[in-house]
Amino acid sequence: xxxxxxTNLLNAAGAENIMQAIxxxxxxGFDGINIETDDKTFFSIENFSFLKSAExxxxxxxxxxxxxxxxxxxxxxxxxxxxxxxxxKAASIAHALSCPLITFPTSALDKKTGVFKQFEKTSEIIKxxxxxxxxxxxxxxxxxxxxxxxxxxxxALQLFVEVDEHNFGVVLNSISFNKNNLKQLGNDIxxxxxxxxxxxxxxxxxxxxLNNILEKLGKHGxxxxxxxxxxxxxxxxxxxxLNFIKLIKSLKLK
Numbered sequence: 001x002x003x004x005x006x007t008n009l010l011n012a013a014g015a016e017n018i019m020q021a022i023x024x025x026x027x028x029g030f031d032g033i034n035i036e037t038d039d040k041t042f043f044s045i046e047n048f049s050f051l052k053s054a055e056x057x058x059x060x061x062x063x064x065x066x067x068x069x070x071x072x073x074x075x076x077x078x079x080x081x082x083x084x085x086x087x088x089k090a091a092s093i094a095h096a097l098s099c100p101l102i103t104f105p106t107s108a109l110d111k112k113t114g115v116f117k118q119f120e121k122t123s124e125i126i127k128x129x130x131x132x133x134x135x136x137x138x139x140x141x142x143x144x145x146x147x148x149x150x151x152x153x154x155x156a157l158q159l160f161v162e163v164d165e166h167n168f169g170v171v172l173n174s175i176s177f178n179k180n181n182l183k184q185l186g187n188d189i190x191x192x193x194x195x196x197x198x199x200x201x202x203x204x205x206x207x208x209x210l211n212n213i214l215e216k217l218g219k220h221g222x223x224x225x226x227x228x229x230x231x232x233x234x235x236x237x238x239x240x241x242l243n244f245i246k247l248i249k250s251l252k253l254k
Contacts, residue, residue, distance in 0.1 A: 001217065003248050004032035004068045005241060006200075006229040011042055013237040018043060018056055022065045028238070029245045032066035034198075034227045035099070038073065045072060045090055053096035060098075067099040068225050069198055074105045074148065077113070077121035087129035087140070095136040102133070103141045103171045103198055106149035106159070118149055123162045130165045141197045143171040153191060160195045169197035174213075189216055200229040201244070214248065 007021045010033065015021040018035070025033045037045050060067055072090050075083055090102050106122055109115065130140055144156035156170045172189070189196070199217055217224060228244045 001214075001224050001226060001248075002031040002066075002068075003245065004034050004066070004225050004227040005030045006034055006036050006071075006227060007042060008036045008039060009228060009230060009234075009237055009241065011039065012234070013241060019059055022056075022060050022063050025065050026063040028241050029249075030065070030241075032068035032225065034069035034071055034103075034225075034229065035067065035097075036071050036229075038071075045086070045093060048093050050093075050096050053093075057096075057098050067097050069101045069103055069227065070094045070097070070099050071103045074107045075122055075125055076107050077110075077118050077125065077149075078107075080121060080125055083125045084129050087125065088132050091129070091133040091136055091138050094133075094138050100137070101139050101141060101197060103143055105143040105145040108147055109149050109151075115149070119159060119162060122149065123159065126159075126163045126168060127165060130163070130167055134165070134167045139167045139169060139197060140165075141169040141171045143173050143200070145173050153189075157191060157195060168195075170195040171198045171200060172196060172217075173200045174202050189213075196224065199224065199226040201226060202230055 005025050005028070007015070007018070010021040010024050013024060015024045021033055035043050037043050040046070057067075070090060070093065072086070075087075077083075087102070094100070094102050107118075110118055113121075126140060126142075133140055142150055142156050142159055144150055144153050150156040150159055153170070153172070160168060160170055196217075214226065217226065226248070228241060230240070234240055
């Protein structure tokens with residue numbers, strides 16, 4: 001199991017651009033970074049320059065840092081054509097950056113549309129966009145996140161089954177941890193075992209032993225990334241990131 005870090009957190013720790021984020025991730029001892037696109041002043045899908053991609057990739061290779069994940073905003077089921085185009089653009093950027101994974105949450109539940117119809121439209125967007133991503137050997141993964149259509153592991157798995165594409169999987173977001181006891185969480189992790197591609201540690205998991213969770217996740221081996229994606233407003237982010245790396249190494253995971 002490898003560790004990556006959110007560019008939001010690296011930004012809070014002093015990195016002002018992608019190059020500096022790569023440098024800081026290397027300095028702190030991470031294996032990779034996951035690029036967050038919510039802060040458009042740091043990284044913008046819309047304004048991305050493909051001319052700079054080779055420079056970014058070369059710098060990452062020099063530092064032995066993987067660009068593991070490109071995280072984009074929620075898929076809007078009401079804008080099918082627009083969202084397919086946006087996901088295709090994200091796939092093109094990920095390909096240019098040698099990034100194998102694009103993650104996203106789903107939009108909030110719309111009671112007027114209904115759960116079934118919303119699942120159907122969201123699935124249609126992902127299925128159509130996954131064709132280009134597959135050509136680029138890139139995976140999509142939906143995040144099980146609060147206040148979204150897929151707000152539980154079970155619902156994320158339901159969308160995974162609905163889409164039924166081999167390059168589509170699930171992100172486990174630890175903000176859901178404190179909803180469950182440890183036994184239930186273990187069952188949830190087993191439930192999405194085959195589809196699990198990425199894990200986000202968000203700092204909301206205090207109610208369950210994080211080391212037990214990470215040890216269980218570590219059975220996936222090197223194919224799984226665990227990313228520190230906590231809020232940028234934490235105090236002393238650089239120190240906290242070093243503590244996170246120490247915790248991971250102390251568990252002696254695969």
